[in-house]
Amino acid sequence: MTETQHPQRDAAATLPAQYQPGEVEGRRYEKWVAEGRFRASADSDKPPFTIVIPPPNVTGSLHMGHALDHTEQDMLIRRKRMQGFEALWLPGMDHAGIATQNVVERQLAAEGLSRHDLGREKFVERVWQWKAESGGAILGQMRRLGDSVDWDRERFTMDDGLSRAVQTVFKRLYDDGLIYRAERIINWCPRCLTALSDIEVEHTDDEGELVSIRYSDDVVVATTRAETMLGDTAVAVHPDDERYRHLIGTEVELPLTGRRIPIVGDEHVDPSFGTGMVKVTPAHDPNDFEIGQRHDLPSLTIMNERGVITAPGPFEGLDRFEARPAIVAALREQGRIVAEKRPYVHAVGHCSRCRTTVEPRLSLQWFVNTAPLARAAGDAVRDGRVRIEPADLAKRYFAWVDNMHDWCISRQLWWGHRIPVWYGPEGEVVCVGPDEEPPSGPGWRRDEDVLDTWFSSALWPFSTLGWPDQTPDLAKFYPTSVLVTGYDILFFWVARMMMFGLYAMDGRQPFDVIVLHGMVRDQFGKKMSKSFGNVVDPLDWIDRYGADATRFTLARGANPGADVPVSEDWCQGSRNFCNKLWNATRFALMNGAHVAGELPGPERLSTVDRWILSRLQHVIAEVDEQFEAYEFAKVCDTLYHFAWDDVCDWYVELAKPVLGAGGEAAATTRRVLGHVLDQLLRLLHPVVPFVTDELWTALAGDGADGGVGGNGTLLTAAWPVAEPALLNDAAEAEIAVLQRVVTEIRRFRSDQGLRPGQRVAARLDGLAGAGVAAHEPLIRSLVRLDEAGPDFQASATLAVSGEVSVALDTRGSIDVAAERARLEKDRAAAEKEAAQARAKLDNPAFVGKAPEPVVQKIRERLAVAEADLARIGTALEALPS
C-alpha cells in the first residue's frame, strides 16, 4: 500500500468524535445473529467448548446479577470461539414452579378467580398462555447485553424433551430405590399450600414469646408455639435426669383438653435448657416427630393446611397466630403460665417465595435419598475431576454435600413436572417411564403433585443436549466445560446438578470447572434492595452508557468468588474507556494505519515500535494466564492500562512526530500502529464486543481476513498468540529512560508554572550514556524544548536518572524555593532508601541468610539511591542561591 492510498481515511471520516453505542449495538447484534455467528455445530472438527446458561426464571427480567453472570460467560465463550473452539453457549429458561404459578394466580385473583375455579388442565393451559404472551422478557434483554448464545438451541425446562429427561431420571431413581414416599415432618407454606425443601426456607431471628406452662405440679414445659400443645401426645425428660427420672412412665393431664399423656425418657432432651422437660407434638415439630417414632406415640394433627386449628374445642377455626395468644390467655386464667419471656428472639423459618412463616407439618411426600448421590458429588470435586474456582469455596460445597438431608421433591402445585406415579385400587404403586403406558381402569389415579422446580434444573447440562437420546449434541458438547454462577446457588443448583449429572450420565461429571462469582452490590458494598433504593437496572446503564461499558464495569470488579460493587461513576469511566478506544482507532485511521501485509522486519522497526510490540507480547501472555484463572477483573485491568497508558498516552504520542515526518519511518509506524490496535481490539473483544467489532472492521475492512474462518468480523478473528521473538528488554529499558526524562521535564514545567505551550531552550546531557541519544528529537518534541543557542544560560538543572541530566534556560527567573523544596524532598527519600539498604547489607544475618538475588537487588537499590543523591546534590548546587 502506498502512502497516498488509504481507504481507511474514508472510514475515519465517517467516525464521529464520540462513540455512540446506541447507534452501533442493535445493528451489530442483529448482524451477528443473522450471519449465524453464535451457532455451534455438532459436526465440527473443532474441539468443543460448552457453557449452559444458568436458566433464568421465565418470570424474570434482567438484573445486575444476570448481567455479571452473562458477561463472564460471554467473555469465556467469545475468547474460545476466537481460539478456534466449537463454542456453544446454550440459552434457555426455567419454568420456576411456585414463582410462575403465583404470577398467574395473582392474575386470576384480579379476575375474581382461583385456580380451582379453572381446574387443573385449564389452569396449566393458562400458564402456557401467560408464558407465550408475557414470559421470557429476559431473552430480549440478553440481546441488549450482547450475549453470544446459540438461539437455535434455546431450551425451556417444561419442553417435551426436557420433560422426558425428568421422567426418565425419576423412574431410574425410583427403580434404584433412591426415590421414596414417606410421611414425614416437612416445611409447609400455609399460603402457597405446598411443601418446601429445606433450602427453600429462610431463617430469620424473629421476636416471639417463650411461655412456661404448668401441666401439673411436677411438670412445667416451655414453648414459643403454645397452640401446638393441643397436639401434644407426651412430655419428655432426659432419661438420666435425676430430678425427673421417677416421673418416666407416669402420666399427666394435658390442660384445656382433659387428655392424659405419658411422660417418656428421651436422649434428645437437654436437661440444662429451661426446666429440662419438653412437650412432645409429633405432628407439628420435626424433633417431636422423631421422639414420637422412638416411643411409638400417636401423631395428632391439630391444624389444617392453611394453619387453622382443627382440634375440636373452643379454639377450632382460629388461625395459628390467633390461637396462640388465645390459648396463652386461657392457660393464664387457670394459673398455669408460670413464666413469660418477652421479647424472645429465636430463629423462625419463612417461605423463600412469599415470606409466610413456615409451619412444620406431618405429611406424605416424595423424597430423594441423597446420601449416595451426595457422596459421589463430593468425591468428584475431592478427586479433582471437577474444579471449583476459586478453590476456597470448595469448603462451602463440601460442608453442604457432606451433610445433606434427604430432599423433599414433591410440591402441591399444578405448574411443573407431574410425578409419574399411579396408584391402583388395591394400593398398587406404579412408577411409569416416559415410553410406558400408564395403568388405566377403574380406581387408578395419578399422583397429584409436581416436582420441585430444581429437579428439572438439576438435569440442565444434559437434558438440554437431547438426553435421554444419544444425540450428536450430547456426544459433542457433554460434559460442559465451565459452569459460571453465583455462590448463592451453589446448594440449590450446582450441588444437585452434580448429583444428578454423575448419576444419570454414568459417572460423567456435568462440567469440568465451576466458576463462582459473588453478588452485585452498590458502590459502598451494600446489598442492592428495593427498600434501600439502591437497585440499578442494567438496561438503564445500557441505554445511557452502552452495553460494553456496563459489561466492562461488571467484569472489572469481578474478583473470583467475591461480591462485585458497581457505581454509576465507574460505569461512566468504562464508557470513557470505550470512547478512548474509539478515538485511538480514529487517530490511527486518520493517519493511515492499516493491517495489510506482513509486519516490517526488525531492521525497519524503531525502538519505539520494538518497545510497544514487546509490551504487547507481555500483555497477550498475561491476559491468557488471567483468563485461564478466571481472573476477569485482572484481564480488564491489564488491558485497560495497556490500552490507555502504553498505547494511547505513549505510543500514539511518540508516533505523532514520526507520522508527521512521513517517509519510510512513517510507513513502518502506520503498519505497527495498525497491528497493535488490531491485536488490542481482539484481546478486548470478549469483554467489550460491540465497540471492538465496530472499530476492527473499520480498521481491517469488511473483507479482512479474520483468521479462524473470519470474514469481516472480530467474532471469528483469531485470538492473539504471544510471539517470544518480539519480546525486547533493551527497547523496554530504553523507553523507560525516555519516559523518565519526559516525565521529569513535565514535572518541572508544571511545578514552575510554565505554560504548556511555552518553548524552553534546553541541553540534554548524558543521553548517549543511557543509550537513548537517538530519542533526543522525540523528547524535545514531546516536551517542547528548543536547542540551546549561543546565549544559552542554564537557570535549572534537572537530575533525571542514570547519567541523564537536563539543563534548562527558562529565559527568566524560576521559583528557586519551589525547586529547592522539591529537590530536598527527593533527597530525603533517596537518603531514607540508601539508609535502609545499607542497614540490610551491614546486617550479617541478612547477607548470610537471604537468597543471593535478593541481596543483589538490595545492592542495586543502594547504588541507585547513591547515584540519585549525587545528582540531586549537583542539582541543588546548580540552583541560584
Next chain:
RNA sequence: GGGCGCGUAGCUCAGUGGGAGAGCACUCGCCUUACAAGCGAGGGGUCGCAGGUUCGAAACCUGCCGCGCCCACCA
C-alpha cells in the same frame, strides 16, 4: 449454636515473605487539530490492635476488637 470469610488511601478493591498499588474522588495547570467522556503534574496510608515466628511480615502463627455471609430441629 456450628462453619466460612473480611478489616490496606476519602470510597471500592488488588497485592499473601524481600522497594505500599489501581480505579474513582481530591489539588494544581492546560480547549497541545484522536479523544475536555480529554491531556500533563501532584497530594494522600503506623496495611484493625497486641503478641509471636523470621535476617526480613501488609502477607505466616496466636489472641483480641470490629464487620459480613452461610448453615442450624434447644423446646
